[in-house]
Amino acid sequence: MPPIRYRVQANGPLRGTAVIQGAKNAALPMIGAALLASSGQTVLRNVPTITDVANAVELARAVGAHVEHHPADRLLIIDASTVTSPLLPGDLTRRFRGSVLFLSSLLYRCGEVIYEGAGGCNLGTRGLDWHYRGLVRLGARIEEKAGTIHITLGATAAADLYLDTPSHTGTENLMIAAATTPGRTVIENAALEPEVVDVARFLTAMGAHIDGAGTGRITVEGVDQLHATDYTVMPDRIDAGVLCMAAGITGGTVQLVGGDVLDAFGVARHKLEQMGVTLRPEGAVTTASRLGDLHPINIITDTHPGFATDLQPPLMALATQASGTSYIRERIHDARYALASELTKLGASIVIEGERATVIGATELRGDTVTAHDLRTGVSLILAGLVAHGETVIENGRMIERGHADLVARLRALGAHISREELPDTTRP
Numbered sequence: 001m002p003p004i005r006y007r008v009q010a011n012g013p014l015r016g017t018a019v020i021q022g023a024k025n026a027a028l029p030m031i032g033a034a035l036l037a038s039s040g041q042t043v044l045r046n047v048p049t050i051t052d053v054a055n056a057v058e059l060a061r062a063v064g065a066h067v068e069h070h071p072a073d074r075l076l077i078i079d080a081s082t083v084t085s086p087l088l089p090g091d092l093t094r095r096f097r098g099s100v101l102f103l104s105s106l107l108y109r110c111g112e113v114i115y116e117g118a119g120g121c122n123l124g125t126r127g128l129d130w131h132y133r134g135l136v137r138l139g140a141r142i143e144e145k146a147g148t149i150h151i152t153l154g155a156t157a158a159a160d161l162y163l164d165t166p167s168h169t170g171t172e173n174l175m176i177a178a179a180t181t182p183g184r185t186v187i188e189n190a191a192l193e194p195e196v197v198d199v200a201r202f203l204t205a206m207g208a209h210i211d212g213a214g215t216g217r218i219t220v221e222g223v224d225q226l227h228a229t230d231y232t233v234m235p236d237r238i239d240a241g242v243l244c245m246a247a248g249i250t251g252g253t254v255q256l257v258g259g260d261v262l263d264a265f266g267v268a269r270h271k272l273e274q275m276g277v278t279l280r281p282e283g284a285v286t287t288a289s290r291l292g293d294l295h296p297i298n299i300i301t302d303t304h305p306g307f308a309t310d311l312q313p314p315l316m317a318l319a320t321q322a323s324g325t326s327y328i329r330e331r332i333h334d335a336r337y338a339l340a341s342e343l344t345k346l347g348a349s350i351v352i353e354g355e356r357a358t359v360i361g362a363t364e365l366r367g368d369t370v371t372a373h374d375l376r377t378g379v380s381l382i383l384a385g386l387v388a389h390g391e392t393v394i395e396n397g398r399m400i401e402r403g404h405a406d407l408v409a410r411l412r413a414l415g416a417h418i419s420r421e422e423l424p425d426t427t428r429p
């Protein structure tokens with residue numbers, strides 16, 4: 001794959017309308033869960049055109065599903081009646097974290113699943129032990145050999161499950177597994193994230209019996225089988241948050257279209273408002289704007305409705321422009337400060353001590369060449385580039401496209417000076 005480079009130059013306040021994409025972290029589990037339907041065709045709408053989705057489509061095809069992808073219509077049609085292979089090939093699964101969401105459906109469709117490892121952003125330790133422990137309690141057997149996980153389905157029976165902390169994909173995987181496990185399964189300390197609720201709604205549309213999604217105690221009454229359905233993926237609250245911050249960092253006004261996201265923001269809504277970014281819902285449109293100064297802020301990332309970790313890097317970029325010292329504490333991922341050194345190259349003043357980051361603002365940023373070490377680092381560097389003097393060049397831009405669709409077109413429509421280049425592929429002979 002040819003490397004991608006983004007170039008950004010400041011061009012004053014962003015103004016205009018932006019469409020929020022469908023949620024990456026809801027679309028991926030839905031593609032995985034759709035494989036549970038042994039007949040019929042599932043239609044998924046509002047699917048974001050991002051590489052994580054393209055990889056999920058490739059993975060679904062690799063295990064035998066027939067998938068039609070219509071990116072221009074943001075639509076997927078999944079016929080899982082042809083799923084036969086229990087092997088999730090490592091060259092695909094290691095491309096994205098969401099591949100872990102294929103485990104449960106494939107296990108129940110094929111009686112076994114072979115998983116050669118998860119990918120996704122490198123944010124420190126990203127365990128899967130709670131997923132495996134839950135599956136074992138539902139009757140699965142797990143063996144690991146040289147990094148490959150082989151799960152086989154024994155006599156399945158409902159169970160009382162718990163998560164040590166409310167894992168997002170862990171809750172989704174266990175809901176998917178429990179959907180067709182006979183009896184009543186209870187998941188304690190379940191994740192409350194809006195995407196988990198959307199996945200529960202999707203499973204319910206497939207015929208599952210799920211209660212309590214959006215609370216810490218989810219109950220699933222197993223049914224014999226699930227059927228194909230037609231479902232529209234919720235809007236992406238992280239994509240929406242980044243667009244609000246693009247308005248905030250440039251002192252502009254952006255109208256967000258594509259669904260109500262303010263409730264899904266949780267604490268992030270209030271933190272943005274404290275910083276001086278006004279968020280105003282008007283019917284189906286939310287307007288994000290900033291007129292006065294940006295104020296410093298204090299955030300602690302947490303599970304929903306706490307401040308979402310995926311919005312922490314963009315908030316760090318915003319904090320570099322606030323007049324005063326901001327304090328950030330990252331409590332979900334143990335290594336999510338790759339952005340700090342890149343922002344420092346642009347002139348930001350940031351001190352990292354363990355899980356704490358102190359951002360001393362406001363600093364004048366100057367364009368330079370920086371690297372998108374992961375998805376949100378990349379998009380946060382775009383935010384910084386929107387106010388830096390001179391040109392900001394972001395290498396490894398493919399990372400951004402894992403999770404944000406068509407950002408160049410959407411930001412250009414708001415007046416941003418941003419471009420994307422495909423570089424020669426040096427890995428090809």
Ligand SMILES: CC(=O)N[C@H]1[C@@H](OP(=O)(O)OP(=O)(O)OC[C@H]2O[C@@H](n3ccc(=O)[nH]c3=O)[C@H](O)[C@@H]2O)O[C@H](CO)[C@@H](O)[C@@H]1O
Pocket residue numbers: 025028097098125126127128129130131165166167168169170309310332333334
């Ligand atoms: C595809 C997807 O939906 N990704 C999101 C999901 O990731 P993901 O579902 O991987 O995140 P989790 O909520 O599972 O992980 C949070 C923390 O719990 C730990 N943990 C988790 C499971 C486990 O079995 N053992 C364990 O130790 C992890 O190492 C991590 O430190 O939620 C994260 C937290 O909101 C987001 O940043 C990701 O964007």
Ligand SMILES: C=C(OP(=O)(O)O)C(=O)O
Pocket residue numbers: 096097098119120121122123310375376403
């Ligand atoms: C961490 C993220 O994604 P993933 O879990 O897919 O790596 C993210 O979306 O910021």
